[in-house]
Amino acid sequence: MSQSQVDLPGDLDGRHVLVVPRGTDVVALAAAWFPDAAWERPPVSRAEAAATARPMTGARFRGIVTEEVAPAPGSLRLDASASLEGPTTLARPEAQAAGLIPQDVDLYAVVPSDEDDAPDLAHGWMSAAARRTAGAIVPADRARLVVPDPGSAVDLTLWSPVPLSAQDALPLVRPAMTGARVGPTDVPQSQQPGDGPAPFSVTGTFEYDGSITVRTGxxxxxxxxxxxxxxxxxxxxxxHVSWHPPDPEELRSEHPSQLHLIARSRVQPSVARVAAALWRAVGGTVVDGGGFVVPADELRDRSTAGR
Known part of the structure; x- marks a missing residue:
């Protein structure tokens, strides 16, 4: 989704900017896509700057004047092609006046290592991070505010050290998957004979909302x-727990129909309940469709949404 012209602080001019809710852990977001993501220069907030203020020395100052460290954005290395500079913080009134989401926000600008070479991976990550945090992106031309739909990331994948057979998995997922049936999987496998149970898929269909499939491997x-x-x-x-809507083309639509959105809202808790049931059985870690870890509390909240 996109909105009209936005007006950001001048020191961000010429940069693509990620807008996230205030206090978002941007390092955790970056580490989900970039293995070596780390602060090259940590940011200094106003509170941190005030805490480091110290008395000036010398008799003429009489101990009453302080030398303050100025607040400054940090530089977070993503990879060899780009870094992230920020945060620039805006309070809700400032954000709203700038044409952004109406809440306290942090702004992070993508700084390419080579100004003539656009870092495609960094830009793809910005979209995924904005979707994950219910944030937004402001392109360098400032012509619009791009707000990825947070609800569009429906699929979940559990990565576990424990394999399940089809016979063991079916009773776990069936309560959240109407008419679940076991079938073969078409996912390419690197499995060798004797590595564990054969991969399989389980599909449950919904009268108006498409189907959910679990594929193992x-x-x-x-x-x-x-x-x-x-x-x-x-x-x-x-x-891998995935939703297949009645019209798959709507998954790629920037403006899906109301029927698609209604179906999605009804199916999303079922997808989460399937992932949660498997997680309780075999342990491991759940990752969403954007490549970000889904903590247990969030998985529980997704499972109970709409109840």
Whole structure:
């Protein structure tokens, strides 16, 4: 979704800007896509600057004048092609006056290493991060405010050290999947004979809302977001829970129909309940469609939404 012209502080001119709710952990968001993401220069907030103020020395100051460290944005390295500079903070009135989402926000500008080479991965990450946080993106030309739909990331994948057979999985997922049936999986596998139970899929259909499918498999590659976790918190066995709406083309539409949105709202809790049931059975870590870790509390909230 996009809105009209926005007006940001001048020191962000010429940059694509990520807008997130105040206090968002942008390092965690960056680490989900960029394994080496880290502050090259940590930001200094107004509160931190005030805390570091110290008395000036010398008799003529008489101990009453302080030298303050100025607040300053930080520089967060994403990869060799780009870094993120920020945050620039705006209170709700300022954000609303600028044409942004009406709440306290942090602004982060993408700074490419080569000004002539647009960092495509960084821009893709911005879209995913804005969707994940219910934030927004302001392109460099400031012509519009782009607000990715947070609800469009429906699918979830559990990565676990424990494999399940189709016979064991079916009773776990069936309560949230109407008429669930076991079938083969068409996901390419790196599995070798003797590695565990054969991969499978389970599909449940809904009269008006499409279907949900769970596909299992084993992979030597896992999402970047898992790389900073303890190895015991995930594994190579994937349980991908996906929604297939009545009209699949609507998944790619910037403005899906009202019928699609209604179906999505009814199905999303079921997707989360399936992932939660599997997680309770085999442990591991859930990752959403944007590549971000979904904590247990969030998974519970998604499962109970609409009840």
């Amino acid at each position: 084993r992979s030597r590659e896992v999402p970047v977001a898992l790389s900073r976790l303890d190895w015991r918190e995930y594994g190579p066995w994937s349980y």
